[in-house]
Amino acid sequence: MARSVRPLRRILLSPPKNLFPELQQLHPNAIPVFHKIELPQTIITRNYISEMRKSAFQENILRILRSEIQYEFDRAPPKQPVAKFKSFAIDDRPGEQWISLKRKFAENEEIKVEATMFDGATPSSKSSDVTNNNVQLHITLIVNISKGDGDALEIMCSAWPDSIEITKLFTRKSNKMPAQAYVGPDFKELDDELQDSLYEFLEARGINDEMAAFLHEYMKNKDRTEYIRWMGTVKSYMEEK
DSSP states (O other): OOHHHHHHHHHSSSOOOOGGGGHHOOOOOOOOOOOOOOOHHHHHHHHHHHHHHHHHHHHHHHHHHHHHHHHHHHSSSOOOOSSSETEEEEOTTOOOEEEEEEETTTEEEEEEEEEEEEEEEEEEOOOOSSSTTTTTEEEEEEEEEEEETTTEEEEEEEEEETEEEEEEEEEEEOOOOOOOOOSSSSSGSOHHHHHHHHHHHHHHHHHHHHHHOOOOOOOOHHHHHHHHHHHHHHHHHHHOO
């Protein structure tokens, strides 16, 4: 056993001469050392320049965003949104393009009005030029009137700066509507007397020209608020390391 162990120890403890013959000839007792490989200076320089350019681009974007945010605050700072309009409670969820107005009417009616932010525009009656000063902005309203767990009446409306215009109405089943449900004719095709009666129906529930004017002022403020919030979100992302 001892005879086999001694040769093994000599093999393990002796330097690997056959791996570096030239080195062993010059320095018989030298032990090979492995050096780390350094990257060429050109690669390091390119990476540095790339990082510098990236940083410069980000700083330029951040500078513009900060300037725009400050400009919006100086020009027309957003107001704290109101929580009510007459008998309606307002549900405004930051970051979304819709708001909801809810109220009860009579003994068993639940009324919910969903309003978009500005989703269109038409030239004003005085001009055909569609610019910021010569347009009427448009807001879509979906009026849902339900009675308990039964069917609901839905009335689609356009809210212009000073008027409400009904475009469509239909009943919605409490469970689910068919994929190709018949939703009635265009509102303007209805009998004039029926049209007037439906406007009176909405008027009695507080959905009228006054609400249209209120929503336009509300959405102007929300539009500024959401724009500033959006820029702030982008700025925060660009500031992350």
